[in-house]
Each structure stands twice: as C-alpha cells, then as structure tokens.
Amino acid sequence: MNIFAFLKLWSAALGVMFLIDMVWLGAIAKNFYRTQLGHLMRPDVLWVPAVLFYLIYVAALVVIVIWPAIERQSLARAIAFGALFGLAAYATYDLTTLALMKDFPVVVALVDLAWGAVLTGSVAGVTYLLASRMGVGVS
Numbered sequence: 464m465n466i467f468a469f470l471k472l473w474s475a476a477l478g479v480m481f482l483i484d485m486v487w488l489g490a491i492a493k494n495f496y497r498t499q500l501g502h503l504m505r506p507d508v509l510w511v512p513a514v515l516f517y518l519i520y521v522a523a524l525v526v527i528v529i530w531p532a533i534e535r536q537s538l539a540r541a542i543a544f545g546a547l548f549g550l551a552a553y554a555t556y557d558l559t560t561l562a563l564m565k566d567f568p569v570v571v572a573l574v575d576l577a578w579g580a581v582l583t584g585s586v587a588g589v590t591y592l593l594a595s596r597m598g599v600g601v602s
Contacts, residue, residue, distance in 0.1 A: 464526075464530050468530075468599045469525060469526075469530075471594075471597045471598075471599050472525045472529055472530065472590060472594060472597075472599055473521055473522055473525050475590050475593045475594075475597060476521045476524060476525055476529060476586055476587075476590040477517060477518070477521045479585075479586050479589045479590060479593075480517065480520075480521055480524075480582065480583075480586045481517060483582055483585060483586065484582060487578060487582070492574070492578075495574065496571070499568045499570060499571045500567075500568070500571060502566070503566065503567070520552065521586075523548075524545065524548060524583065524586065524587060525590075527544075527548060528541060528544045528545045528548050528583075528587050529541060529545070529587050529590050529591060529594075531544070532544065532587065532591050533591060533594050533599065533600060538588060538591050538592065541587040541588050541590070541591035542584045542585075542587060542588040542591075543584070544587065545583045545584040545585070545586060545587025545588065546580040546581070546583060546584030546587075547580070548583055548587070549579040549580045549581070549582055549583025549584060550576060550579055550580040550583075552579060552583070553575055553576050553578070553579025553580070554576055554579070556575075557571075557572035557575045557576055557579075558572065560572070
C-alpha cells in the first residue's frame with residue numbers, strides 16, 4: 464500500500480466513522496450515556512483528545528483490517544476483522560475502566576463493547592466497498 468492509497472482509505476474511513484459515530488453519540492445513545500454516566504461526564508467535550516482518538520484509531524483500522532481485506536478481496540474479512548478489532552479496542556477502555564473505576568456501570572461497558580464491534584465492522588465494510596470507487600485496490 465502506498466501513501467496515496469493509505470490516505471484515500473484513511474480519509475474515507477474517517478468520514479464514515481465520524482458520521483456513524485456522531486449519529487450514535489449525538490442522537491441514538493445520547494440519553495443512554497447521559498443517564499448512565501451523567502455523574503462522570505464533563506460539561507464540555509475536550510475535542511483535541513477526541514479527534515486524536517479518531518485519527519489514530521482509523522489509521523490502525525486501515526493498516527490492520529481494511530488493506531489486508533482488500534488484498535484478499537474479501538468483504539466478509541473486512542467486516543469480521545473490523546468487528547473483532549473494534550471489540551478489542553473498545554474492550555481496552557471499557558474493561559480497564561470497570562477494573563479501575565468505581566461507579567462505572569456494567570451496562571455501559573456491555574453496550575459500548577457491542578457498539579465498538581458494530582461501528583468498526585461497519586466502517587471497515589463500507590470503506591472496503593468504497594475502495595474500488597476510489598481506485599484503491601491490489602494491482
């Protein structure tokens with residue numbers, strides 16, 4: 464994968480992830496998180512760490528999941544390995560938080576683990592499908 468292919472895939476995956484995650488966080492699950500974590504939430508979002516998460520996470524997703532799926536020409540691989548990647552990454556946060564912080568609800572960890580798998584599998588699948596339209600593929 465050359466730098467141009469990486470940047471195309473990374474840009475596409477970043478846009479897809481941000482769009483889907485903002486719908487989830489801003490509309491679908493907004494009240495869930497506020498109800499469950501209101502006592503732990505900041506009144507304002509710190510955007511620099513949030514943006515850094517997306518930039519790093521999507522770069523790793525492209526290198527570890529999406530590009531290998533493109534090489535193998537397998538949408539199923541993109542979705543399955545994307546879901547596994549998302550589960551593992553979100554487990555790092557949620558299970559560590561459960562282990563170390565008091566008052567972190569188990570239900571939030573479970574919902575977040577499921578969301579990490581669904582979100583990341585979806586982003587990997589959609590980006591895989593977009594790759595051919597962007598002219599990114601194995602020659």
